[in-house]
Amino acid sequence: MTITRREALVGAAAAAALPLLNSSSAHAAVPPANKQAPSFYRYKVGDIEVAVVSDGANTYPLADKFVLNASKDDVNAALGRAFLPQDKVTIHFAPLAINTGGKLVVIDTGNGRAANAATKGSVGQFAANLMAAGIDPKNVDMVVISHFHGDHVNGLLTTDNQLAFPNAEILVPAVEWKFWMDDGEMSRASAGRMQDLFKNNRRVFEAGLAKKVTPYEWGKDVAPGLLAVETAGHTPGHTSYVLSSGSDRVFIQSDVTNNPDLFVRNPGWHANFDQDGDMAESTRRKVYDMLVVEKLKVQGFHYPFPALGNIEKDGNGYRLVPAPWSPVI
Amino acid sequence: MTITRREALVGAAAAAALPLLNSSSAHAAVPPANKQAPSFYRYKVGDIEVAVVSDGANTYPLADKFVLNASKDDVNAALGRAFLPQDKVTIHFAPLAINTGGKLVVIDTGNGRAANAATKGSVGQFAANLMAAGIDPKNVDMVVISHFHGDHVNGLLTTDNQLAFPNAEILVPAVEWKFWMDDGEMSRASAGRMQDLFKNNRRVFEAGLAKKVTPYEWGKDVAPGLLAVETAGHTPGHTSYVLSSGSDRVFIQSDVTNNPDLFVRNPGWHANFDQDGDMAESTRRKVYDMLVVEKLKVQGFHYPFPALGNIEKDGNGYRLVPAPWSPVI
Numbered sequence: 001m002t003i004t005r006r007e008a009l010v011g012a013a014a015a016a017a018l019p020l021l022n023s024s025s026a027h028a029a030v031p032p033a034n035k036q037a038p039s040f041y042r043y044k045v046g047d048i049e050v051a052v053v054s055d056g057a058n059t060y061p062l063a064d065k066f067v068l069n070a071s072k073d074d075v076n077a078a079l080g081r082a083f084l085p086q087d088k089v090t091i092h093f094a095p096l097a098i099n100t101g102g103k104l105v106v107i108d109t110g111n112g113r114a115a116n117a118a119t120k121g122s123v124g125q126f127a128a129n130l131m132a133a134g135i136d137p138k139n140v141d142m143v144v145i146s147h148f149h150g151d152h153v154n155g156l157l158t159t160d161n162q163l164a165f166p167n168a169e170i171l172v173p174a175v176e177w178k179f180w181m182d183d184g185e186m187s188r189a190s191a192g193r194m195q196d197l198f199k200n201n202r203r204v205f206e207a208g209l210a211k212k213v214t215p216y217e218w219g220k221d222v223a224p225g226l227l228a229v230e231t232a233g234h235t236p237g238h239t240s241y242v243l244s245s246g247s248d249r250v251f252i253q254s255d256v257t258n259n260p261d262l263f264v265r266n267p268g269w270h271a272n273f274d275q276d277g278d279m280a281e282s283t284r285r286k287v288y289d290m291l292v293v294e295k296l297k298v299q300g301f302h303y304p305f306p307a308l309g310n311i312e313k314d315g316n317g318y319r320l321v322p323a324p325w326s327p328v329i
Numbered sequence: 330m331t332i333t334r335r336e337a338l339v340g341a342a343a344a345a346a347l348p349l350l351n352s353s354s355a356h357a358a359v360p361p362a363n364k365q366a367p368s369f370y371r372y373k374v375g376d377i378e379v380a381v382v383s384d385g386a387n388t389y390p391l392a393d394k395f396v397l398n399a400s401k402d403d404v405n406a407a408l409g410r411a412f413l414p415q416d417k418v419t420i421h422f423a424p425l426a427i428n429t430g431g432k433l434v435v436i437d438t439g440n441g442r443a444a445n446a447a448t449k450g451s452v453g454q455f456a457a458n459l460m461a462a463g464i465d466p467k468n469v470d471m472v473v474i475s476h477f478h479g480d481h482v483n484g485l486l487t488t489d490n491q492l493a494f495p496n497a498e499i500l501v502p503a504v505e506w507k508f509w510m511d512d513g514e515m516s517r518a519s520a521g522r523m524q525d526l527f528k529n530n531r532r533v534f535e536a537g538l539a540k541k542v543t544p545y546e547w548g549k550d551v552a553p554g555l556l557a558v559e560t561a562g563h564t565p566g567h568t569s570y571v572l573s574s575g576s577d578r579v580f581i582q583s584d585v586t587n588n589p590d591l592f593v594r595n596p597g598w599h600a601n602f603d604q605d606g607d608m609a610e611s612t613r614r615k616v617y618d619m620l621v622v623e624k625l626k627v628q629g630f631h632y633p634f635p636a637l638g639n640i641e642k643d644g645n646g647y648r649l650v651p652a653p654w655s656p657v658i
Contacts (some may be wrong), residue, residue, distance in 0.1 A: 017620045027467075027496070029430065029431050029470055030428060030433045030464075030468050031352060031428075032378040032460070033371060033380070033428075033429045033463060033658075034376065034658060035371070035658060036368075036370070036655065036656055036657055037367065037369045037370055037371065037462070038366065038367075039654065039656045041365070041366055041629055042362060042364070042365055042366065047363065049363070051362070053638070054654075054656045056656045056657065057653075057655065057656050057657070059652040081641075082650065083624065083626075083638075083639040083650055083652070084653075085565045090653065092653065092654075092656075099359060099360075099361045101358065101361070101364075102358050103358070104358075104359045121657060122656075122657055126585075133362070133366065134362060135359075138356075139356055139359050167356070175383075220443045233342070239341050295412065297412075304653035304654050305654040305656060306654070307558060309412075310412040312434070321411065321412055323412070324386075324413075324419065324421065324633035325368065325383075325421075325633050325634040325635070326365065326386065327365055327383045327385045327386050327421075327451075327634060328365055328385065328386070328450060328451055329362075329364060329365060329367045
């Protein structure tokens, strides 16, 4: 087998067998679609129906300090092992819409419509993909927020600062709420990213939203079948979930890791957006050891869509084994 | 972190911070969708637009002789390592619709509409997913067939034996055409599966189709940018392709392997549907060594949708690394 370019289709056997059709088509050439399929995917956890509804993905130049304790060369090597291009990093965003039978529950809201305009559609796709999935934001009963970073909370508001889910109760981790709404914490936050995060959270949660916000506690069901689990480190109140129905369950890891080709493979790497790198690493190792031992399916906000898989041990780290796409539910 | 079930959301902090909203929703509970997203996915190879359009997937009990030279226990072990259920095998089907700019080219046609009815929608989804992707079968200029097994050719016809792609030229491997249309070969075929295959191919290609069939040769472009490559073994005329545009290329492996968790990981395993197991294995090892050395993207008809990835060496075998889903094209 050699793969070289040859000339047009005029083989001896072809000519001998049947005449080569050269009839030009009756129709004009069909233009390319230039548009991706709507990126949503459904699966069942027992009686519960989960829809993974992509908010898109964004590609950034690889910053020198994207991983605080690994060199750019090491990050490029990991990208290469995963057959990804060098010197850039793609961050994926996968919010969820969960139908528990009685309640329609959104977990995290993506980057929002303003980001959609700013990125020319790369991110902030959540609203459009929800619509493609036939989910009306007005029918959402609860929005559960895992933590207060912009890619999780900004989709709570429309571009004109209205509630994107007007009839939904907004449920937020109690520890997270306390941290970001504390004026003392805000005054002590370092300039730049942390100050900006405080300002963004005040903007989002003060835009007519605070009266609808309910803090929730770890170790309790925040919605039917949805257990909130403490996984602090990435932020002080960062929360994961176990969604269960009957004997079926999935672990919703939120941001315990970001891009799996980097941070599942290298659990000791500290991403620059982990607010407490050491605690985040400790949490990550505990969670991933548990996922391996329990062979528990895992849904990751920053895994590539549809962001569902299992975890295997791999050397000193782990590896995401994506679940095969099921064309039926 | 412990994952145990607890009671309802009535935490001390929640009660202290803000009143827990218990308002029942104004709307009735939204019913579950019970329907998967349309399974199509687009990507570019240079200027060429590829749409992977799923025909679905079918799950069968694991037969004792599904792999001729491996025990059922070994197959179950491989399924377990891939986090797949025991004692059953899922076969995925991923035809392609390729827009070369001038021509709309379908590669392989899936199990057909009759299979769709027989499996209650599990397979034979190609026609419906093409429609979801906005592709009108009447606009297809060419249908390129990789080999003459039912899951590749049956979709050429509608349930009432009409041409599913009425304006398309049908291009078939010259060696494959010669084998299946040879009455001597048919008379020597063993009873059961091989006889049935001959009969099915006569049925499909005699139903008003033969006059539109053009055999093609290996080593030549069968459509713009689409080079036909000999990969015999699975069938005598089994064909793969290199699709290329500019410096970008992808290897379309057809059935060089079936389910990657079994046959990419274990290239020495002979599936019961490989017509010449030894030749199929030899082809498989050559192709996969080439894919590793050239770091060439590969599209697999029987990989889980969207069936695109890269190949890495893994012990004595290989491993498919699925390409991350891009929410934009």
